[in-house]
Amino acid sequence: MSDETKYFLPEDRLPRQWYNLAADFPVPMPPHRHPATFQPLTADDLSAIFPRTLCEQELTTERWIDIPEPVREIYRLWRPSPLVRARRLEKALDTPAKIYFKNESVSPAGSHKPTTAVAQAFYNKAEGTRRLTTETGAGQWGCSLAFAGEVFGLEVEVYMVKVSYEQKPYRRALMETYGATCIPSPSTLTESGRQILARNPDTSGSLGIAISEAVEMAVQRDDTHYALGSVLNHVCIHQSLIGLEAMAQMEMAGDEPDIVIGCAGGGSNLAGIAAPYVREKINGRNVRIIGVEPASCPTLSKGRYAYDFGDTAQLTPLLMMKTLGATFIPPGSHSGGLRYHGMAPMVSHMHDLGYLEVQAYPQTACFEAAVQFARAEGILPAPESSHAIRAAINEALRCKEEGTEKTILFNLSGHGHLDMSAYMDFFSGKMSDPEFDTAQLAQALSDLPEVGV
């Protein structure tokens, strides 16, 4: 047993390959399907919006995928990210549990997102793309792609969910610092945006709508591709670095997690930290994997496992996933990054096969956990990440109750420095827990496409 607080992997141990969990599921993942024909999707179908290599990564079941050297070069600005033993939090909770967290907040944009952004920008540049469009919720992804675009010399246009655009002007400013353009969504620039605004001029927007806008703008222009920050397989594959590094670092610490926790919006940070542990679980090791979602957008807890569109305007391929329905618009919350109707097919499949437990918490309970964590460990968590912290604290308290000494690993997916207005609301008592609208859910589920496979 080591008594360090922080575990750093040397740069030459930064993995040279991403891990693809799709290779190891005992039942294959259901294929993505073409939105018009319902046929299994081909790389050609995707090539209108993504560069060839990413289309192939999206569909492959190869277990290991080489990371290009220029991508590793950029990763080294912040990766391998630290693994931290939360000793002061353990003491504050007076728990026999050991708590570790992977600190993804050290990246340029302050979250796990640059890990896929850099890879996506690289492949786009290599294949001649001049401009990338994307959507962003809380702004973490927009900042990440802005940075990655700057690194490889690509223009970046970000459609930002309107409620976040208004709540988080600093996140917008960070995108501009990295040289990107930021547009509130829905906008009048796109057909999808104009349609939504005609129906509902006061909409606060949603990730689903913003995706439609970004995809539309990419399809319309030959020199432009689209980039997605979560959900898709290639994104989850890139994020496997989180889990691969964590596994090596847990070994440095002389420890092994009994419980692995990640918050779940689109699903990529959860897929990232969990992937190598799910592989071990498939091979028989006893480890609990917990996905944590907001009670106001409980995709895994209350969604249906079905083929659905990734966006509102039905421009994306059909993905087999846990979904609240692509027409479902989650209530506004301070965790913009978790306000998504669907869940990564890789995470959904994990859940369907019984490898993943799910917990859902209201946001005030998560902010309580975030403040307790900040006071113990110093780091101010992103509202999204506070969901993972809530679950980790609850599990640690259960260990105390039961007198068991479990080892808990969670992913601190990002810092909350640009989310201080949420903390201000929390302290002033202005924060409430948005209701989950079951009538809207019923409606959205009845809107699901009838794929019939």
Next chain:
Amino acid sequence: MSDETKYFLPEDRLPRQWYNLAADFPVPMPPHRHPATFQPLTADDLSAIFPRTLCEQELTTERWIDIPEPVREIYRLWRPSPLVRARRLEKALDTPAKIYFKNESVSPAGSHKPTTAVAQAFYNKAEGTRRLTTETGAGQWGCSLAFAGEVFGLEVEVYMVKVSYEQKPYRRALMETYGATCIPSPSTLTESGRQILARNPDTSGSLGIAISEAVEMAVQRDDTHYALGSVLNHVCIHQSLIGLEAMAQMEMAGDEPDIVIGCAGGGSNLAGIAAPYVREKINGRNVRIIGVEPASCPTLSKGRYAYDFGDTAQLTPLLMMKTLGATFIPPGSHSGGLRYHGMAPMVSHMHDLGYLEVQAYPQTACFEAAVQFARAEGILPAPESSHAIRAAINEALRCKEEGTEKTILFNLSGHGHLDMSAYMDFFSGKMSDPEFDTAQLAQALSDLPEVGV
């Protein structure tokens, strides 16, 4: 030569002692003096506002001072901080120079300040203090002391310079997250505050005024002490960790700096990174040390080396330092942490003896450097730190011009995540370069106390 990007020192190489440059100056530092008698100050004189151990550290010329184990324990949350080779910035500048920076932005509060805050809170707690008062400019110091107070179970009251209080609500929210109370200064709670407000109700405040308020509130209450985030010797001593770690890390990198750069407001981060290098310079090694200050508050460039008060209401001891005069109120700028009329006696002495070069830059030139740095290295710098970056870039460009391959080390004293409004002003063209008021300087210098020693 190593080809790493980041250099981490293992936790067991976190220094066990702070270094005190006062031990090594060939000419002793002039003593602090009592504000009424002008006699050299004793530890007793200081004990009304500081715990005994800090009073002794303030006056000692011992070279090495043991770091208490509970302080090292907290330091390990983020220290040793990384040393980073800015390879992408070097490439962007196309310079033969090598650029390294010490990344102090990884601390809980996002700057170098917690390194002294934790030590000060520890000694106060150990000696029975129940409450700490302090001032803060940009808010970095207030957040740091708030965190340190929380760690050791002390109440913390922060007087925040009014212009920053209004410009930086997020910094205030962070102090509250760590459990501190934040009051805009000047306030009506103190005699010093009321006097200033009577004379100038619309004042934007200054660090000098806020110090007066905090000191007054500490003197009035038996269970309360005051804590200062810069200027004083004990603060500079604690910050020597920056330089000690950097020196060990430069050795890991197989390199040695020809130029060492820090921004200079109160002077502690500059003293911290420079101290062990000044020691080498005293012992004959050829190394340039550069302090960088804002053109709008050019204490080292245009101040007088004289005894002066640290605050506006003349409550502090008299310090021999470079000063613009304690009555000088610097114009508002986005680098609140550099808006101070005086300069740490340790840094002033360094300068007086010829060990320190000085450069001064207008803030827009510094933000240009900050954006260039952010786009290359990913990290968004604090406006204060951008002054050091400006100088580092200029020196690297000079190397290019002259074809010389120097090694440059600068201190990235903090991140700018809570200063995004400054970046928004910069991008919108709303940022101007405040004029330095020479008439006010003449007046303030004529107000200097006549100590006659």
